Amino acid sequence: IPVQPFDYVVFGATGDLTRRKLVPALYHRFMDGQFDEQSRIIGASRSKLSDADFRQQVREALEQFVEKDYQDPDTIERFINICSYVPVDASKPAEAGDLGAALRDDPEVVRAFYLAVAPDLFEPIAEYLHKKKLYRRDARVVIEKPLGHDLASSVEINNGVAKIFKEDQVYRIDHYLGKETVQNLLALRFANTLFEPVWNSAHIDHVQLTVAESVGAGTRGYYDESGALRDMIQNHMLQLLCLVAMEPPASDDSDALRDEKLKVLRALRPIANGEVAAKTVRGQYRGVKSETASVAGYQDELPEDKKGSRTETFVALKVEVENWRWAGVPFYMRTGKRMAERVSEICIQFKPIPHSIFDHAEGAPRPNKLIIRLQPDEGVKLTMMIKDPGPGGMRLREVPLNLSFAETFTERTPEAYERLLMDVIRGSQTLFMRRDELEAAWAWIDPIREAWNRSSEPPQTYTAGTWGPTGAVALIERDGRTWYEGP
Numbered sequence: 001i002p003v004q005p006f007d008y009v010v011f012g013a014t015g016d017l018t019r020r021k022l023v024p025a026l027y028h029r030f031m032d033g034q035f036d037e038q039s040r041i042i043g044a045s046r047s048k049l050s051d052a053d054f055r056q057q058v059r060e061a062l063e064q065f066v067e068k069d070y071q072d073p074d075t076i077e078r079f080i081n082i083c084s085y086v087p088v089d090a091s092k093p094a095e096a097g098d099l100g101a102a103l104r105d106d107p108e109v110v111r112a113f114y115l116a117v118a119p120d121l122f123e124p125i126a127e128y129l130h131k132k133k134l135y136r137r138d139a140r141v142v143i144e145k146p147l148g149h150d151l152a153s154s155v156e157i158n159n160g161v162a163k164i165f166k167e168d169q170v171y172r173i174d175h176y177l178g179k180e181t182v183q184n185l186l187a188l189r190f191a192n193t194l195f196e197p198v199w200n201s202a203h204i205d206h207v208q209l210t211v212a213e214s215v216g217a218g219t220r221g222y223y224d225e226s227g228a229l230r231d232m233i234q235n236h237m238l239q240l241l242c243l244v245a246m247e248p249p250a251s252d253d254s255d256a257l258r259d260e261k262l263k264v265l266r267a268l269r270p271i272a273n274g275e276v277a278a279k280t281v282r283g284q285y286r287g288v289k290s291e292t293a294s295v296a297g298y299q300d301e302l303p304e305d306k307k308g309s310r311t312e313t314f315v316a317l318k319v320e321v322e323n324w325r326w327a328g329v330p331f332y333m334r335t336g337k338r339m340a341e342r343v344s345e346i347c348i349q350f351k352p353i354p355h356s357i358f359d360h361a362e363g364a365p366r367p368n369k370l371i372i373r374l375q376p377d378e379g380v381k382l383t384m385m386i387k388d389p390g391p392g393g394m395r396l397r398e399v400p401l402n403l404s405f406a407e408t409f410t411e412r413t414p415e416a417y418e419r420l421l422m423d424v425i426r427g428s429q430t431l432f433m434r435r436d437e438l439e440a441a442w443a444w445i446d447p448i449r450e451a452w453n454r455s456s457e458p459p460q461t462y463t464a465g466t467w468g469p470t471g472a473v474a475l476i477e478r479d480g481r482t483w484y485e486g487p
């Protein structure tokens with residue numbers, strides 16, 4: 001469905017996020033006809049580029065980051081023609097180009113500002129827009145992490161933006177919410193009658209959330225200041241937890257859904273100082289050298305001045321949601337870099353059957369598991385116990401009911417940013433984090449980070465290409481459970 005015509009201003013137009021994600025995402029939406037030449041994309045940054053220079057950058061980004069099958073020369077030309085550029089340095093308004101001249105003063109044209117820049121520039125840019133009379137009450141501003149490194153800095157960033165923009169104009173991106181399979185969690189839970197009646201502590205034993213990546217992190221400039229807790233848990237993984245744990249919202253209204261997520265964040269049992277050792281594990285990968293493979297460790301990848309860093313590249317947590325639905329149901333989370341494979345999945349493990357009539361059967365009944373695979377090979381799997389076919393008596397076997405997205409759907413799956421960038425134009429904030437959610441997440445994260453900082457223990461090391469440190473295995477095995485590791 002086409003969206004209203006828009007003027008999308010992208011600050012940080014020469015940066016990595018713009019090249020890798022925003023430009024390709026807008027191109028795909030353009031290619032699919034979701035918008036056309038009535039819309040404009042306006043790059044803005046401190047660099048003194050001309051329209052032609054910027055268009056060349058857009059062309060290169062498309063060549064590099066759009067799959068060859070989708071690089072259609074005619075569409076690329078048309079797309080490039082709606083791109084233009086204005087040099088803007090918010091701290092030197094006198095030298096800035098005329099952004100106002102590039103924007104249309106038409107209420108039918110949606111005005112959106114994407115701030116793909118460091119957060120210390122959010123406030124100056126917002127003030128610049130206001131001063132230049134480019135702010136409109138119906139304009140939208142898009143911001144993205146890092147939205148702070150703790151609660152205090154996050155409040156400061158939000159306050160800075162709020163000086164100009166009202167909360168209903170602010171779109172805080174967590175790109176996990178734009179992923180198709182993450183949205184599918186909502187469909188799975190609230191468009192089927194089957195799951196909701198058993199979605200509680202009477203039937204669910206525990207939940208596991210895994211976001212494992214095979215890539216390393218030591219060469220990523222920002223990572224050492226951040227670490228896995230801030231980079232992945234505070235945002236993406238807590239958002240996943242919220243979607244699994246929240247009560248059914250009354251409607252798909254943005255605030256109805258975000259109110260429910262907020263309640264989950266507020267119900268998270270704080271991991272108090274004395275519990276940090278038992279409920280959290282941090283790890284850092286070390287390199288491997290063998291005849292067949294050689295992978296550098298985190299320390300080896302760091303520049304000289306950062307060597308000796310205690311930044312965690314892996315975190316495992318035991319999290320509890322203190323409310324009626326989830327009392328006594330732990331949520332185990334783990335995420336890390338340089339793990340055995342790239343996989344993100346949620347495993348809902350149901351309780352064992354209350355009484356088995358198959359005591360003499362081979363293969364004792366095992367509890368059902370619902371596995372929601374977010375990436376790669378997106379799909380949903382429900383493990384069931386069935387009778388092994390044949391006359392050999394009652395032998396039981398665990399077999400999955402398997403829904404593979406790739407086999408079921410032939411359409412291309414849009415990238416998270418495609419959905420999110422268009423939702424901004426549609427004015428739908430459902431898949432964006434509200435300020436109170438963000439701050440509740442930080443308020444829960446901060447004490448963990450502070451306890452780690454006080455501790456003299458360094459992160460446990462784990463070998464690159466494995467499932468993390470032994471402490472993570474112990475964390476779940478202490479409770480008589482194990483991490484789900486497929487198939």
Ligand code: BG6
Pocket residue numbers: 213231232
């Ligand atoms: C980003 C993190 O938000 O998400 C990165 O900063 C991480 O460290 C990335 O690699 C993972 O995203 P995806 O979409 O590849 O799972």
